[in-house]
Amino acid sequence: MRKSTFFSLFILLNLFLLALVFVYSSFRQRADRIILEEMGEMTRRFEITDLCLFTEANYTRHITQADLHTPFQDGPFSLEHFPSGAIVPPPEAIKRMNEKLD
Amino acid sequence: MKNWIDRQRNIVDFTLSSLLRRKKKNAALIFVYTLVVFSLSSVLFFSQSLKKEASIILKEAPEMVIQKIVAGRHEQIPTSYIAKIEDIRGITELKARLWGYYYDPVTGANYTLVVNEDSGLSPGTIAIGNGVAKVRLAFKGDTIEFKAYDGKIFELEVREILSPESSLVSADLIVISEEDFRRLFSIPNDRATDLILRVANPRELPTIALKIAERLPDTRQVLTDDILRTYDAVFNWRSGLMIAIFSGALLAFIIFAWDKASGLSAEERREIGILKAIGWETSDVILMKFWEGLVVSLSAFLIGVILGYIHIFLTSARLFAPVLKGWAVLYPQFKITPFIDGALIASLFFFTVVPYTAATIIPSWKAAIVDPDSVMR
Numbered sequence: 001m002r003k004s005t006f007f008s009l010f011i012l013l014n015l016f017l018l019a020l021v022f023v024y025s026s027f028r029q030r031a032d033r034i035i036l037e038e039m040g041e042m043t044r045r046f047e048i049t050d051l052c053l054f055t056e057a058n059y060t061r062h063i064t065q066a067d068l069h070t071p072f073q074d075g076p077f078s079l080e081h082f083p084s085g086a087i088v089p090p091p092e093a094i095k096r097m098n099e100k101l102d
Numbered sequence: 103m104k105n106w107i108d109r110q111r112n113i114v115d116f117t118l119s120s121l122l123r124r125k126k127k128n129a130a131l132i133f134v135y136t137l138v139v140f141s142l143s144s145v146l147f148f149s150q151s152l153k154k155e156a157s158i159i160l161k162e163a164p165e166m167v168i169q170k171i172v173a174g175r176h177e178q179i180p181t182s183y184i185a186k187i188e189d190i191r192g193i194t195e196l197k198a199r200l201w202g203y204y205y206d207p208v209t210g211a212n213y214t215l216v217v218n219e220d221s222g223l224s225p226g227t228i229a230i231g232n233g234v235a236k237v238r239l240a241f242k243g244d245t246i247e248f249k250a251y252d253g254k255i256f257e258l259e260v261r262e263i264l265s266p267e268s269s270l271v272s273a274d275l276i277v278i279s280e281e282d283f284r285r286l287f288s289i290p291n292d293r294a295t296d297l298i299l300r301v302a303n304p305r306e307l308p309t310i311a312l313k314i315a316e317r318l319p320d321t322r323q324v325l326t327d328d329i330l331r332t333y334d335a336v337f338n339w340r341s342g343l344m345i346a347i348f349s350g351a352l353l354a355f356i357i358f359a360w361d362k363a364s365g366l367s368a369e370e371r372r373e374i375g376i377l378k379a380i381g382w383e384t385s386d387v388i389l390m391k392f393w394e395g396l397v398v399s400l401s402a403f404l405i406g407v408i409l410g411y412i413h414i415f416l417t418s419a420r421l422f423a424p425v426l427k428g429w430a431v432l433y434p435q436f437k438i439t440p441f442i443d444g445a446l447i448a449s450l451f452f453f454t455v456v457p458y459t460a461a462t463i464i465p466s467w468k469a470a471i472v473d474p475d476s477v478m479r
Contacts (some may be wrong), residue, residue: 003122004114007397014404018447021411025440028415032439035267036158042268044162046216047199047298049329051156052233052273055212056430058203061274062214063336064329065167065176065296083428088336 054084139406149337164298198294233273273434395462
């Protein structure tokens with residue numbers, strides 16, 4: 001077999017897998033709709049405001065409800081030390097509340 | 103047309119033979135390239151899908167949360183505040199919400215306790231999330247001990263375990279009766295954690311928030327829009343999650359492309375010289391280098407994207423788990439729904455394949471236009 005034929009087959013196989021990814025995604029989206037609706041219903045029933053993504057600290061568990069001092073609540077010199085604190089930005093409501101100083 | 107295809111095939115044959123001559127170097131190149139595409143696609147798939155899930159789930163969140171702020175900190179709100187604002191036109195539902203955290207010294211995990219009047223839980227019973235059930239090894243009918251504010255221990259019976267499929271919102275939840283919640287934390291009957299409200303027309307929310315701020319100056323209002331935008335920001339390209347993983351991969355890719363663009367090795371230059379000496383034209387050499395770049399980048403792109411997809415959606419982002427988990431004891435096990443589209447794949451293609459292919463052509467063109475004699479020397 002010519003090398004170019006082998007390469008074409010390899011690319012075609014990968015393109016087929018990529019197409020399969022889209023088919024599988026659309027199938028999963030339809031299948032998961034019920035679960036997403038159930039979670040939406042639970043959110044409404046329990047009046048939830050946040051996703052349960054980072055449970056290590058309360059201000060990362062409920063990132064939309066945190067106040068300005070939460071990262072420092074363990075002590076005045078206790079700087080932010082939870083790993084997820086490094087990847088979670090402050091809530092939008094807090095950003096809106098403060099004036100820009102620069 | 104047939105001639106054109108034959109010419110391309112011949113050049114691809116030659117390119118592949120040339121790549122196979124430097125087998126180890128090119129295998130390492132494709133491996134690193136695939137790794138870069140894999141991490142970039144994993145981050146993009148993960149963030150796009152969670153962002154979409156958050157927007158679907160959290161649109162059901164309370165339309166406004168009113169928190170009492172004392173000296174810059176969130177305090178319990180007097181339930182008498184309800185009477186001060188309930189006559190504002192447009193409010194359809196206004197109630198006090200009781201929720202909080204409970205640190206479990208037995209497991210070292212933090213739970214979220216919520217009071218729900220409609221759950222039908224009588225005092226002495228609770229419903230727990232799947233994560234809580236797992237860390238406490240609790241089943242329906244078991245009892246869980248809680249230490250109250252005064253150090254007294256009281257036991258609550260598990261009446262229900264919330265579905266594991268809903269872990270993304272409920273893994274650490276404990277739904278408790280109002281009576282037990284107040285007893286556990288000694289919260290007076292006229293106090294609540296915050297107030298929540300729903301309105302008839304969501305477009306009136308900012309106006310209603312303004313009126314509430316006037317009547318209750320010691321409160322702040324968190325609107326659904328703020329909630330959705332906060333989650334949007336977490337999974338935004340500017341967010342820490344993206345920067346943490348993305349920047350490493352991007353830097354590796356820049357170094358990688360720079361190395362290619364900065365010049366060819368002596369061996370590659372000699373190869374171009376020989377090809378020109380035996381009659382190849384500059385356009386043939388550039389075409390050969392174009393195919394070389396495309397073979398490497400397209401293979402790496404396709405394998406990287408497919409592996410990234412498998413990583414996020416079939417293994418539930420196993421490699422990202424330590425980043426998200428941090429020091430948490432209780433971590434939700436959830437399946438991410440794949441929300442991907444053509445635009446996402448196209449942008450990935452544009453940012454990975456195009457720069458690399460371009461970076462391969464420029465130095466080859468420079469080498470191909472010089473005299474073969476001087477290149478071979």
